[in-house]
Amino acid sequence: MILSVPGPATGVVAPGAPVPPAASAVLRTRLALAEPTLRAACAALWHPDGLRPRYLRYLAAMHGLIRASVPLMESAARRCAETPGDPLAERLGRYLAAHVEEERDHDAWLLDDLAAAGGDPAALLAAQPPTAVAELAGAQYYWIEHHHPVVLLGYILTLEHHAPSPLLARRLARDTGLPxxxxxxxxxxxxxxxxHAADLxxxxxxxxxTPAQLTAVAVGALHAADGITRLFVRLTAPGGQL
Structure with a gap:
């Protein structure tokens, strides 16, 4: 999908000219295109019928994604450091370095959750990650190395702006019977x-x-939303195999 986005989102505005929308508002508008299907996939994922085994599959899939988060940000920060003179690079690199520390070891939380739910973390770590997970994270590596590390912000935006409800953990415990x-x-x-979403x-x-960079971030965000939707649909399908 080719997107046309207004821009630039920042910079000097000529007297009397309309003020362009903030980049975050533009991106949320673009991401709203994917909201109906993503919300439907989430609702199906958390439906009480068959939820307990599906939740274990969800933990396994999300571990595959979340363990890539810190390496992705480290790769993007390294690319920022390799591009002196890029007006984005220094500020983006500082953000990524700080966010790495905020996200570190979250993959270990998922392994602990899986063990508490009766799963086998050792078997998960020994298995080849599914293609649906590799496609989501792999696109980010490609764009970081072969386009611009700012694209990763679209991926982060999609994840941070679709945080779990504060009541979800309690409801899942009730519906699955898990501790x-x-x-x-x-x-x-x-x-x-x-x-994290407010900081981003x-x-x-x-x-x-630039307008092109804003478009690239939007493409990254929509790609992530589409990939997560397809991942949840596959988890919800009979058998739930990825």
């Missing part, structure tokens, strides 16, 4: 991701994004 210890990741991200919106509005 509260099986829902640490859901519970913690419900508390953390709202603040502020960064996007601060960065001197």
């Amino acid at each position: 509260p210890a099986a829902f640490r990741t859901v519970h913690e991200h419900a508390a953390l991701d709202g603040g 919106d502020a960064l996007l509005d601060e960065l001197p994004l």
